[in-house]
Amino acid sequence: MTATYTFDVFSTLDGFGSPGGGDWRGYWGKQGPEFLDHRNSQYGEEQRMVFGGNSFRQSVEMLGSSSEWHEVLDPWVTRMRDLPATVMSSTLEGPVDWPDATIASGDAVEAITRLKEESDVPLRSHGSLSLNRALMAAGLVDRVQVTLFPVINGQYGVEPIFRGVPDFDLELLEQRTLDGNTQELIYRPTLH
Numbered sequence: 744m745t746a747t748y749t750f751d752v753f754s755t756l757d758g759f760g761s762p763g764g765g766d767w768r769g770y771w772g773k774q775g776p777e778f779l780d781h782r783n784s785q786y787g788e789e790q791r792m793v794f795g796g797n798s799f800r801q802s803v804e805m806l807g808s809s810s811e812w813h814e815v816l817d818p819w820v821t822r823m824r825d826l827p828a829t830v831m832s833s834t835l836e837g838p839v840d841w842p843d844a845t846i847a848s849g850d851a852v853e854a855i856t857r858l859k860e861e862s863d864v865p866l867r868s869h870g871s872l873s874l875n876r877a878l879m880a881a882g883l884v885d886r887v888q889v890t891l892f893p894v895i896n897g898q899y900g901v902e903p904i905f906r907g908v909p910d911f912d913l914e915l916l917e918q919r920t921l922d923g924n925t926q927e928l929i930y931r932p933t934l935h
Contacts, residue, residue: 745859745860746791746858746859746860746862746863746864746865746866747865747866747885747886748793748855748859748865748866748867748868748878748883748884748885748886749865749866749867749868749884749885749886749887749888749929750868750875750878750879750884750886750887750888751867751868751869751870751888751890752869752870752872752875752887752888752889752890752904753770753870753889753890753892754889754890754891754892754904755771755891755892755894755895755896755900756891756892756893756894756895757895757896757897757900758900758903758904758905759896759900759901759902759903759904760870760872760901760902760903760904761900761901761902762896762899762900762901763896763899763900763901764899765898765899767894767896767899770892771892771894771896773892773893773894773922773924773925774817774922774925775921775922775923775925776922777921777922778890778921778922778925779817779818779819781919781921781927782817782819783817783818783819783822785819786819786822786823786826787822788865789864789865790826790864790865790866790867791826791827791828791829791858791862791864791865791866791867792823792826792827792828792829792866792867792868792869793828793829793830793831793855793858793866793867793868793871793874794828794829794830794831794868794870794871794874795830795831795832795851795868795871795872795873795874795875796830796831796832796833796834796835797871797873798870798871798872798874799828799830799832799835799839799841799844799871800835802824802841803839803840803841806820806824807840807841808840823869824841824842825842825843826843827843827844827845828841828843828844828845829844829845829847829854829858829866830844830845830846830847831847831848831851831854831855831874832846832847832848833848833849851874851877851878852877852878852881852883855878855883856881856883859883872902872904876905876906876907876908879908879909879911879932880908880909882934884932885931886916886929886930886931886932887913887929887930887931887932888927888928888929888930889926889927889928889929889930890921890925890926890927891925891926891927891928892925893924893925909934909935910934910935911932911933911934911935912932912933912934912935913930913931913932913933914930914931914933915928915929915930916929916930916931917929
């Protein structure tokens, strides 16, 4: 039996995963208590995080123990930081400012295939777009969890989430509305 791999990503209606410029704030300013409680609950479960090298570097910069942000983090972000993590990178070297991170080099598809076979807990990756695009193309992503914030970010949106991935059919597994206007959609992707 292999571990379930979830690609967890925040998105705007037009498919951007980051607010970019302008006056947008984190979560595009649309987070509410129900969203934050739900995220905290999800990240309280036993699981292993998977990061790509670039996303991990950004996370360490923002969330490392020396970061000034560390004291004001949402509880789910602190929980994410405290989970064991595997970081796919051919350039990153340890030690890193993260409580429980293992750096894996080499082919990401091969490494994640092995990790799925060996892991006793589910795997989750938040962000890490390039890595997860490759893993989707290889058929290693079991669930795509999109938290859809009620905004269009056409002017300032940074990097479309699914740019360059093959075509997929999506089977809706779960859906919920948080705080009356944010949608969480969980799909099983199948190459079309």
